[in-house]
Amino acid sequence: MNIRAQVSMVFHLDKCIGCHTCSIACKNIWTDRKGTEYMWWNNVETKPGTGYPTRWEDQKKYKGGFEKKNGKLSLKLQGRTGALGNIFYNPNLPSMDDYYEPWTYDYGHLFDAPEGDDQPTARAISLVTGKVMDTIESGPNWDDDLGGSPVYAENDINLDELSEEEREQLSEVERMTFFYLPRICNHCANPGCVAACPAGALYKRGEDGIVLLSQEKCRAWRMCISGCPYKKTYFNWSTGKSEKCILCYPRIESGQPPACFHSCVGRIRYLGVLLYDADQIEKAASAEDADLVEAQRAMIQDPFDPAVIAAAKANGIPDNMITSAQKSPVYKFVKEWKIALPLHAEFRTLPMLFYVPPMMPVLAKSKDGIYEVDQSGSDGLAPLLSALDKARVPIKFMARLFSAGNTAIIEEVYRKLITVRIHRRSAEVKDVSQAELEKAYVSGKTNPEEADAIFRLTALPTYEERFVVPDMSRELAVEATVLPLANKQETGFGFRKKPERRF
């Protein structure tokens, strides 16, 4: 057993209100510089939708992540020699137009315009070329809340396996629904970007598993952008270096959660340590599609198991990391309760950001003045919950997103989430019979204690319960990166020259 610690994340999609506060918090801190205007290390997409960059999930086009070829795991993009052969031109690189061309407005014109018959306008100015943009063709969250859904939502690649009927239902006016998918770098256990970088500039930090990109080593070979199936490494067109989400590691090192976590209005985000067995990475990443989620769960180890603790200590993992892992909300969601799932496990990068899938609004109709929920109360379901196969978004769509197409896994998650609701309804509204309640526990494979615990951590968690950041005292935080004695009287930060083009 080769135990490693990983700072991992859970996003509870039921709680996401799509306010984009996370995106703004991130942008204000990290990507408000020249060359990074178009980057959203944290972005929130509407699903169904094509996302950012457009159709990023389409690996036929972008060739991100890994695939199994003759039973062996290899990058979908190219082999080692292929990387050197394609170095003069990367055939699968998204261009700026797959994201959008960033712009500002000529506000000054509103004040300086000569007197005339018409109101002056502030025209859009490209932040790249500085020229007037006549038409803005795309922008951040261009398809927010299903905007332009005949073009965007319709082209969501996850809809491919749905029948014509199911697709039509999705866009019917009274059935239409959507949910939000906030995305940051997944800090994968088997990162595609790291594997694809010819220069070895990308690496996974041993201490906490954060995936970082060395600005000193990056030579703009731009393979990381293609290698990452989530398109979460970005090319800074001004400095000629790639950049990516750093999980606000300066904040984590000083005991604070990342800015997007901290600022989350819906409090959907959880952060905690997972201990996993690095020897199982290859096995977990090369499982059959249907088994990928289970294989990844098996890779994550029980932080209370004495054998795991001993192995962790033998690997030099400090005690505070182990205690953090024991208090980790992520461990509870992912491994204990099994209700948080990785996004697109079929990309085989073992993402360490997990999602609790959203419950969808019920299907109901008004009949003779009575509001009737479809199949309400049947199949171990409380009143006002519709049956799973009547879910507003087809279960197949959710399975494609969160369980590599395995509908059994996602159904199990939903049954448990529904049971938690029935459990709470019986406690609050008290209109659920004991027989129905018992039936629900069986169908959700849970019990009253667990249901309560899930409820508490979902609805009433404190700041300290949501974010269990391995505490590092200030002295240790410094020692993590530099030797204080050897480096005294230095400026304290690695960069003493501006990160901009000089030659």
Add this chain to the structure above:
Amino acid sequence: MLDTVLFVAFPYVAVVLAIVVGVYRYFFDRYSFSSFSSQFLESRRLFWGSVPWHYGIVTILTIHLLAFLFPGAWGALTADPNRLYIIEVIGMAMALVAIVGIGLLLLRRSSDDRVRVVTTWADWALIAALFVQAILGFWVSFVYRWGSDWFLHTAVPWLYSLLIFQPKIEYVTALPAIVKWHHLWGFLIIALFPFTRLVHVLTFPITYLWRPIQVVIWNKGRPAQK
């Protein structure tokens, strides 16, 4: 006197500049080492420029280098007229490929708004210098045929004499002007090398062929395994 300046002093100055500034830049400003790819801003035209240019020039440079390093073997190779003919044809074809490539790159860089924004003066100087050198090279090979053979008895001994610090410029001073320009222009590019993005050739990531596919780095080295 002028010949000594041009064919002795200038090459030494160029090489010393390349080494001293290049090493300084590598150790004190490694951040600036990058190929500064502009493919993200413009992809389609880059393909038609970058691919022929790089494959063309890499082949040509390899031929130049091989002949310089192994003059004996190269002489034996070009001794047979049939082989010499084939080498000349390959050389000229690849030179044309490279010229078309760099020409398209030059055109792209000057006509695409986005790419022009990320182009520095050093970039303009470099791309123009490379374009001129590629043309000069092709010109020499076209006008003064069988250069892959006669260059063994002109440029190679001259470069070798510079290498062993016993400069003998008589090997090149009597050559036609265009050939001399090709020699000097080569050293001009070497002088430009440390001040431009050309340094990216030294960082060609050959180690990718054998490095472990995943990279894990501990801040202060991996903790001791017990």
